[in-house]
Amino acid sequence: MKLIIAIIQPEELPEIKEELLKNKIYKFTVSNALGQGKEVPITEVYRGIAHEISLLKKVRLEIAVNDEYVDNAIDSIIKVAQGAKDKGRGKIFILPIEECIRLRTNERGKEAIG
Amino acid sequence: MKLIIAIIQPEELPEIKEELLKNKIYKFTVSNALGQGKEVPITEVYRGIAHEISLLKKVRLEIAVNDEYVDNAIDSIIKVAQGAKDKGRGKIFILPIEECIRLRTNERGKEAIG
Amino acid sequence: MKLIIAIIQPEELPEIKEELLKNKIYKFTVSNALGQGKEVPITEVYRGIAHEISLLKKVRLEIAVNDEYVDNAIDSIIKVAQGAKDKGRGKIFILPIEECIRLRTNERGKEAIG
Amino acid sequence: MSTTDFTINNTWMLISTILVFLMHLGFAALEAGLTRAKNTVNILFKNTSIVAIGLLTYALCGFSLMYPGDFILGDWLGFAGFGLNPGENWNTPSYNVGYTYYTDFIFQAMFAATAATIVSGAVAERVKLSSFLLFSTLYVAIVYPIAGSWKWGGGWLDQLGFYDFAGSTLVHGVGGWAALVGAYVLGPRIGKYTRKGAHPIKGHNMPLTAIGVFLLWFGWYGFNGGSVLSANPGAVSTVFVTTTLSAAGGIIGSMILSWYLSNKPDLSMILNGSLAGLVGITAGADVIDPAASILVGLISGLLVVSSVLYLDSRKIDDPVGAISVHLICGLWGTLAVGIFSTDHSISIQLLGMISYGVFCLASSMLIFYLIDKLLGLRVDEQEEIVGLDISEHEMEAYAGFQIFNVE
């Protein structure tokens, strides 16, 4: 079982969500984050002072899947994210999961994930 | 050392918190998240248009523990979360931690966790 | 490759950010969290009732690095965080990463991280 | 009486009318600000619909119950018939030197909904919407105007010499008693009182609260100033001064006490304090002199803080302090007339306070009881935890914002 952590652009979330569901990945967790990356920082102006914001708004996706689903997940995300060419599309990190528990049923392991 | 990531229902947080403390788990980190799951989506109505919200508000718990405390942690959470029977109670994921550092003291490993 | 998860005090973020950049760690992700720890809880007063808040505002840093950069990252954080002596400075957890993907280029592994 | 004076008076009364109207926004903002984000839509909905209900029922029957002309039962109850009936000369000084019939109606109508709005704050975050709307309708359509007729309608208390200039008792007291009953019968919000004692449930938006309070204060100049029922320069300016100084006194009084008790300067307390001062002076704004009005305000400020703490100790959960502000300071203000004005007797003031207390307690208990049987008063636990916005309205007040609904 793997935990896929993906940092994506906020505006891509709706599409990526659809892709994931298409690829039979029905469960994931989303949260807000700020990201520092190679990406060209955006400038903001406030009361006449321009300044660069390098910590940009990102969305953080967590998807726990059984090993055979890892590629599905990755592909769904890449498919959408690769659309645009500019820097700062984001990253995917894959971590090992040792155990997974469905609280409702107390199921463990591979059954519990989906 | 393990990192326990639990996705729970927001309203369960206070109780789970108490349970954890009872079970001598004094340290954890909480954050906001939205969850997509099997759970029955809630409907919202806005200006006459009803629509389903499938990304529901969740709370994300991170608990780093030494291996012997893993069960304590899990049990505290399950105890509370299993109360209700409906879908969407949430999940627990357990990941390995290779190193832990207490910033204040620079302690490392098992001592640093608690 | 490792995922460094650091829970720090919000006010330390700007400094830690600078330190990281100095140490050639150019990419990381930041999010908001609440932390329960040994830290002395702060009291708040609302309409005459004083009460202790034990879930305190924290900032959560995620830094994925190649193994040789782990120490750089840790040091940058510790340098800043150890300044103050009081409890509740925070923690660092280090987890293994099995794979990393740069969405833009589809690069994998060590190249993708930076 | 020149028609010109009539025109000025009437113009001032109409301006006062809309100042009072704005108080409804003040109440909505204050109440929303002092409660949790998850109940905001519900509160705004209640306060908006109450205004409509209050105005329409007052047109239907409230006005003619409150100003019946002749009484039917002794001097306790009268009714001038349904709807609005401007007679001959409704728009001339011969109706009244201060205002036309329609001005009279609309000014009074704006007051009416206030009584229900006060209750709204005390029962917030747990009352069922439908039950609350039903309660308000009955209370505003029947209880409030009948109570009002006793004094302003020329009823028995008026004849005994009871004095309540602008409604410390007739408006704030009447609303406050029902607020007390409502908070009591509903019981506290989940999590408000734990074994460890009172646990604060924090208001989610302090700027909104401040907007509410300042708008209420602003509207109060119409509430009190308009109650002069003419633009008489001496009278209106005196009322402005006493009203202002009492509000200021309320702020200082509540600041001192709350700062002393919790040794922190408590914003929500001084905001309540200004309202306390305003409620306190309302009964005697025209008969209490400026110096005394500062004192009335100071005491109101001390009272509101003590009362908030006392109610919490008695586990009566009033999210916005409505009972402390409107009932307690309303009572104090009514009494203050007896104390600071030589022309009025303390005993008669007390008689009035008690009579209104009995009548309002009885009638609001009765109404709440009936509604409880009929519809139930309180949302179920799960709905309350999720918040009324989602459970009753299926919408959010702050879509997109990241909010922790629970600590």
Added chain:
Amino acid sequence: MSTTDFTINNTWMLISTILVFLMHLGFAALEAGLTRAKNTVNILFKNTSIVAIGLLTYALCGFSLMYPGDFILGDWLGFAGFGLNPGENWNTPSYNVGYTYYTDFIFQAMFAATAATIVSGAVAERVKLSSFLLFSTLYVAIVYPIAGSWKWGGGWLDQLGFYDFAGSTLVHGVGGWAALVGAYVLGPRIGKYTRKGAHPIKGHNMPLTAIGVFLLWFGWYGFNGGSVLSANPGAVSTVFVTTTLSAAGGIIGSMILSWYLSNKPDLSMILNGSLAGLVGITAGADVIDPAASILVGLISGLLVVSSVLYLDSRKIDDPVGAISVHLICGLWGTLAVGIFSTDHSISIQLLGMISYGVFCLASSMLIFYLIDKLLGLRVDEQEEIVGLDISEHEMEAYAGFQIFNVE
């Protein structure tokens, strides 16, 4: 005519003026509240600058286009020259028994910007700032005053006996028609209409929305009350009553229908409902009697809800319901004069409604067309997704707050 009466009338007119001024804050708050957080700065910027543009262009030419004195082309168009020209006796009853020249100007000037503000709501979240400002300037400087001259300026519709007391058609209709055209030519916001049908795009701040609505209602007492053009006690108090009851009726009407349809009490609908009632009564506030005004309001409330749903079914995306409130209820109100007032003919009212419709549709289409060619009307997709605050203004409305910009 005593100078004293003149002074009272003028004072009331000036007070009405600033009540109307406050409506601009109402519009800004309402519009910002019903749209997404990422476009808030843009909306506030638009609404602030429109006020300035409206006032200045009205001083430059609007006023003398709208009140030309003598007409040049038939009774269709006149122009009294650029700038303000107070003649002799501008400040005496001989100019007008109700107000001085400057009072006249400033009262009318406050109305002017309103027409553009109405459009602002319908095109929100996707229109280009510069294009919108240009549109507003032209519409307020030329179209609005010419249209106004036909009736209030004593033009041909006035002579035919067309009646519009305070502007159901002349202000709300004129703005509403342009809002319709704007929403239509711009097309819906990205994501509003999917294969699965209309997808709600939620407003981000309900308390702000409520503040906006109550301030609009408050200002409406100046809008309608001031349109009496004097402080006449009977007339102004009647207008206050009809205006108030119609607003209340609008709340009830919209509450019933929306509750029935979506079986949930919908806050944003009853807030629109109150405005619907206000727009509905505006044309006949002085000639429709109080009882009928409740009916006018109720129907306005039903209309606004139906219209919001209908427009969505036609994929016309109006984020704040401006078209439904101002155009639909404006038309209804204008018609209502013919129905409820015996002194006015339905057919003439219809003629007026149609004439204004044709003129406003034509001119707003033309202006939008030209601007589209010149600058383009809509921001590009990426800018719209990121939000206009960042893309057009490079700043945020709620710095520091954690907000999900997309679902």
Added chain:
Amino acid sequence: MSTTDFTINNTWMLISTILVFLMHLGFAALEAGLTRAKNTVNILFKNTSIVAIGLLTYALCGFSLMYPGDFILGDWLGFAGFGLNPGENWNTPSYNVGYTYYTDFIFQAMFAATAATIVSGAVAERVKLSSFLLFSTLYVAIVYPIAGSWKWGGGWLDQLGFYDFAGSTLVHGVGGWAALVGAYVLGPRIGKYTRKGAHPIKGHNMPLTAIGVFLLWFGWYGFNGGSVLSANPGAVSTVFVTTTLSAAGGIIGSMILSWYLSNKPDLSMILNGSLAGLVGITAGADVIDPAASILVGLISGLLVVSSVLYLDSRKIDDPVGAISVHLICGLWGTLAVGIFSTDHSISIQLLGMISYGVFCLASSMLIFYLIDKLLGLRVDEQEEIVGLDISEHEMEAYAGFQIFNVE
């Protein structure tokens, strides 16, 4: 002088009074909106308590220092005794044709707190609450009224023919000078100026800021309109027109310059711009004609933007632009009287400006110095970083909301 005219005048003065009152809400909202969420409670607390302090101290001594009747020291200082002393006929035209004694007092009292509120903005986010409250008390109770007596109290500057209609200098200047001193002695907020130059510290709530600005503008009609001291139709309507057009000019002026400089349309600048125009016209609203008033506004708008940028370049940290709006435009407005009004001399205006500058600088420096020795002026670094809401008040303004306190 008919008592009827007296009644109208007095009524208008009372209405102006409450319009000025509402400005305090405007200041609170503006200031809170332009600062960070973590200092909101503190700002609301300051602004609420200042109102109370200002009103009470003005009743205690301010009023009789400002309008002493006879002067003691030359024409520089007088004192009519503590408390309020309405004499005989206080409520008749023989006191004043425009207002009663109490109207006089309450209208002036509402102005008083303004001076302190202006300072509040400039020292926001870092000043110690207790120290600020103490400063305000002394400044409002002593400095402001003495300064005022020189002109409005009939003192030496009045006799020299210095002109300041409604307070560009007497109110805004007096407040502005202290704001400058305060911002200077406190030093900038942590992080405002880095090696890389000025670093923006963003305001957290733009809708709140806009609400504040529009309410200030609204209240200004009482501030300037009431300063006519009667309801004279010609005078009041002229003041309304000049005030309005100058505000509009300020928006345009600031829009042009800021858009040109940062090539982005900057909301916070045009909001400041409208206030700049209002401050600019305040000294001459009755003597500058409408066309010129547009110019006065435009220039104010240019000045406020330049000044904000200049102060940042000098590392004087004024979170809300109080110095630029109130001091700079106050000076400009005072000068403008000399330029645009033939009846007044530039040199005398300059003399007045300088005299007030010297007096206010000296006295505010002295007071700040003493308080610094006594209590210290600034919160410690850790408190500032955590935010004053938690460190000074132990409460949050937006409980539950997820907010990043630091970038």
